Amino acid sequence: MTGRKQIARALLPLVGVAMLLAVWTLVNGLKLVDPVLLPSPAATFKTLWEGMTSGKLGVDFVKTVVRTISSTAIAAVIAIPLGILLGSSEKLYRSVEFLIDFFRSTPASAMFPLFLVLFGVGDRTKISVAAFGASLVILFNVAYGVMNARKTRLLAAKVMGASRMRVLFDVMLLESLPQTFVGLRNGVSLALVIIVVAEMFIGSTDGLGQRVFEAQQLFDMPGMYAAIFAAGALGYALNLLFLLIERRFVHWAGR
Amino acid sequence: MTSAAASMANGPASGFDESRRTAPHVTIRGLSKRYTDAVIYDNFDFDIPRGKLISVFGPNGCGKSTLINMIAGLVPADAGEVLFDGRPLSRVKFGYVFQNYREALFPWLPAFDNIAYPLKLMGVPKAERRLRVERLVAHLGVKIDLALYPYHLSGGQQQLVSIMRALIVEPEILFLDEPFSALDYEMTLFMREQLQRVCMETKTTTVLVSHDLEEAVYLSDYVLLLSRHPAQVVEFVPYDAPRPRSDKTMTEPSFVATKAHCLKLFQHEVRRG
Numbered sequence: 001m002t003g004r005k006q007i008a009r010a011l012l013p014l015v016g017v018a019m020l021l022a023v024w025t026l027v028n029g030l031k032l033v034d035p036v037l038l039p040s041p042a043a044t045f046k047t048l049w050e051g052m053t054s055g056k057l058g059v060d061f062v063k064t065v066v067r068t069i070s071s072t073a074i075a076a077v078i079a080i081p082l083g084i085l086l087g088s089s090e091k092l093y094r095s096v097e098f099l100i101d102f103f104r105s106t107p108a109s110a111m112f113p114l115f116l117v118l119f120g121v122g123d124r125t126k127i128s129v130a131a132f133g134a135s136l137v138i139l140f141n142v143a144y145g146v147m148n149a150r151k152t153r154l155l156a157a158k159v160m161g162a163s164r165m166r167v168l169f170d171v172m173l174l175e176s177l178p179q180t181f182v183g184l185r186n187g188v189s190l191a192l193v194i195i196v197v198a199e200m201f202i203g204s205t206d207g208l209g210q211r212v213f214e215a216q217q218l219f220d221m222p223g224m225y226a227a228i229f230a231a232g233a234l235g236y237a238l239n240l241l242f243l244l245i246e247r248r249f250v251h252w253a254g255r
Numbered sequence: 256m257t258s259a260a261a262s263m264a265n266g267p268a269s270g271f272d273e274s275r276r277t278a279p280h281v282t283i284r285g286l287s288k289r290y291t292d293a294v295i296y297d298n299f300d301f302d303i304p305r306g307k308l309i310s311v312f313g314p315n316g317c318g319k320s321t322l323i324n325m326i327a328g329l330v331p332a333d334a335g336e337v338l339f340d341g342r343p344l345s346r347v348k349f350g351y352v353f354q355n356y357r358e359a360l361f362p363w364l365p366a367f368d369n370i371a372y373p374l375k376l377m378g379v380p381k382a383e384r385r386l387r388v389e390r391l392v393a394h395l396g397v398k399i400d401l402a403l404y405p406y407h408l409s410g411g412q413q414q415l416v417s418i419m420r421a422l423i424v425e426p427e428i429l430f431l432d433e434p435f436s437a438l439d440y441e442m443t444l445f446m447r448e449q450l451q452r453v454c455m456e457t458k459t460t461t462v463l464v465s466h467d468l469e470e471a472v473y474l475s476d477y478v479l480l481l482s483r484h485p486a487q488v489v490e491f492v493p494y495d496a497p498r499p500r501s502d503k504t505m506t507e508p509s510f511v512a513t514k515a516h517c518l519k520l521f522q523h524e525v526r527r528g
Contacts, residue, residue, distance in 0.1 A: 152358035155329055159351045160373040160420075170372075174363045252362035255406035 039222045048226035057211060057223075061230050064208040067123065067195045068238065071130035072188045079135040079187075080180065083142025087176065088168060093143050100140055108133035108194050112202055126198040133194050134187035141183025145176030178253035181246040188238050196231060208234070278340075280305035280428065280460045281326065286335030288321060295321050297485040299335070303428075308454050308461040310471035312517065313481030313489075314525050319464045322486070323430045326462070327351050339428065347428065350421025354433040356413040360405040360420075366412075367401035370419045377424070391423055394456065395449070411442035415449060422453065428460045429453075436466060447474060455498050468521065472514045473500060480520050483527065489520050 021041055027033055028040045051057025086093045111129055119125040149172050157171045199209025208231045215224035246253065279302035286299040295318040303309060311319045324330040326337050328344045329351070339347045353359035360369050370391070371384040379387070392401070397419065399412050408416065414434055421429055431450075435443045451474060454461055465471040471478050472494055480489040494513045496504050504510055 150358045152353055152355050153361065156351075156353060156359045159327060159329060160424075161376050166376065171361070174361070177363075252404065252406060255362065 036219075037221060039225065043222050044225045044229070047222040048229055051223070051226050052230065057227060057230060060206050060208050060211045060227070061234065063206045064192075064195055064199065064231070065234065067127055067199075067207065068130065068188065068192045068234075071127045071191045071195065072134050072184070074127065074131040075133075075135035075138055075187055075191070076184060078131075079138035079183075080142050083139045083180075083183075084146055084168075084173065084176065086139070087143035087146025088172060090147055093147065100136060100143075104136040104140060108190070109197055112198065116202060121203040125202060126195055126204075129198060130191040130194040134191040137190055138180070138183040138187045141186070142176055142180045145179025145183075146172050148179070149175035177250045178246075181242065181250055181253075185239055185242045185246075188242060189235060192231075192235050192238065276305055278305065279303060280340065282336075282338050283326065284336045284338075286325060286337065287333045288318070288325060288330070289333055294485045296325075296332075296335075299486065301479075301488060303460065303462065304477065305460055306458045307476040308463060308474055309477045309479055310463045310465045310475040311479045311481065312465055312468060312471045312521070313486065314483050314521070317481050317484050318486045319466075319481060320432050322481075323432060323462050323464055327430050348424050348426045350418075350424065350426035350429045352414070352417050352421050352429070352431040352434045354436055356410065356417045356434075356437070357405075359417055360413060362405050365402050365404055366399065366408060366416045369405065369416055370401070370423055373420060373424045387423060388419075391419055395419070395422075395453065409442070410438050411446055414438065414446060418450070418453065422457070422459075425457075426459060428462070431461070431463045433464050433466060435470070443470075450474060451499060468514060468517055469505070472510060472517060473505060478513075478517055480517060480524075482524050489524060492517055492520075 024038075024041050028035065028038060048057070052061065086096065108129055111132060112125070115125045115129045115132075119128055153171055153175060154167060157167045162170060195207070196209035196212075198204070199207035200213040201209075204210040208227055211227040212224055212231070215221070215227055281303035283299060283301045283303070286296050286301075288294075288296040299322075311322060313319055321330060325332045326344075327349060337344065360366075361372065364372065367388060371388050374384045374387060388401075391397075397415065399408065399415065401416075405413050405416065414437075418431075418434070434450075435446050438446060447470060450461075450463075453459070454474075463471070463474060465474075475494055478492040478494065480492060481487070482489050492513060494510070496507065496509055
């Protein structure tokens, strides 16, 4: 591929962004929508920039990052060992599969009242609900990763004289890593959703969710859009971060 | 091998010339295996000669792979006994090469560590592991960058790494389950030469499952022809052309005659079913 073609290819994803900004500017310029409801892109990004660099938005952003990462970390610490344990025995997994699937399908937001009673109003509730949701997603993926370990690879290790423990640590664990990362990426996305909702509705004084909600209450539309974009950027960045870690540590995935 | 077993295997005359030993290496007695829909083996007896390369050939689904998998302990037999110089499998060092090298190698380890892995399992220290792999590489004249991960190697190179992983423990018997059937023709020809070289250099008893009659005859000292299931020995066909064999070997009358003989028996079996 020639250099110019490569550059053109790399710029392709920006086409959609440019189109959105163009339509947005047009709608705003022609006043097709009440400018109070839809501020101009320039005003929105100015608010975003100022909020992130010197205003309260940056503080809220960091709060949400800390909560999301903490809940994902707690979920991973609980769910990865448990997933390996359950996955290494299909019988064991089948015996708890219904419970995992049931609670995985239960909207985590329905658990807020329960966790409020258990942990009170504060960070502990938000983080534990998010950790609860994320851990089931991670658990499910890790267990399937272990269960779907290539039979030939397990046989190869066995035929070379590996003990059950060696097979578990040298083969199954590594075999399950690609699927584990799928679980971690889904888990962190879910954790962010739960944290943002929790920040909106369960007595928060900070965080991106609270920022969006407050801006809406005060009819501060540029502030609200800015907070929404900040949340979007956070979600995208977290996903990207886990993808990069995955590529670094699970270099063989998909090859 | 323990010293007791060694003295038993070597017989009363110590210092016996290994190459002159004629007793069978592996004795299979009364082997039986039944799957839900078919009896694959029923009271199967066979002796595998020492230091020879034998190919197992027969109609589809007759249980060629099942046979070596039972001998190598990958598949449990329903009944019967397999002994290696009178010892059970657990006391024997053996190598096994899978057809599907992609799924048999460990993609998270570089080729070098893949080859050394069986030594690691045996508790061989790292420095010695390195030495032994390097010695094997030199011995076989392998020219692959072993620092690469398996997914960066070609199919043939990956299978060569698998074979080296099987050889690193200096096995007394080597099993190969259709090792070249996932490779393209050019690579297959190259790998046949590699395998022939291994057999000439190491004199390891080798059992090869093949679905290619030409390959089976070309590589083997004996071709074991199996019947439809329940599998019985149709004939144990010797082929003693001198090694190293080459393309020229395949045009010689003895090769053509042996292959034609095997094909006749094979087709008779196929029609019978």
